[in-house]
Amino acid sequence: LKDKTVKGVAWSGIDNVAQFAVTFVVSIVLARLLSPDDYGLIGIIAIFTAVCTVIINGGFTTALIRKKDATDEDYNTAFIVNLVLSLLLYAVIFLCSPLIADFFRREELVALTQVSSLGMVIGAFALVQQTRLTKRIDFKTQAKITLVASVCSGAVGIAMAVTGFGVWALVGQTLSSQKLRTALLWFYNRWMPKFRFSKTSFHELFGFGW
Helix, strand or coil, X not given: CHHHHHHHHHHHHHHHHHHHHHHHHHHHHHHHHCCHHHHHHHHHHHHHHHHHXXXXXCCHHHHHHHCCCCCHHHHHHXXXXXXXXXXXXXXXXXHHHHHHHHHHCCCCHHHHHHHHCHHHHHHHHHHHHHHHHHHCCCHHHHHHHHHHHHHHHXXXXXXXXXXXXXXXXXXXXXXXXXXXXXXXXXHHHCCCCCCCCCHHHHHHHHHHHC
């Protein structure tokens, strides 16, 4: 366990450094191709999605990592809660997008909000999968997934910016990163949810996670 933990910490550090390096390079390139206004629009949307993401997680991932004898029932319950909350909150943001656009007096925020907020739903599919890797102290796999997703999504964002998509390049970069990362987490985990909800698991996980 000691050896596994040391390797896990090392790979976690590599993951952070690699992600920062790729993000830094891609951000510099995109900053030359896009305007501050483009970043401002995405920043507005990020205010709402960041709050929703915290609610979707609900502390369930932390509760699962803390629980030594987490069962398949616990994982299934957490997966269902994360997914249902993401769909509900996405529906709320989708319906409220015209109000957001009116408040900031930017009509383009309607479509941008509705599309970019899909990332919350995509991310909900990845929460339990990443938690399972974390419980196994498998940061090596997580580092590989992060690196591949960051490089590929960065290429997508730059390609879209070069071809004149403007602010949508940032949306494309974010969504492609989340899609690829989620797909790879499912591929490497080989865990499939059975959609079984347990009230006992819910109360236990929520009791700590909230």
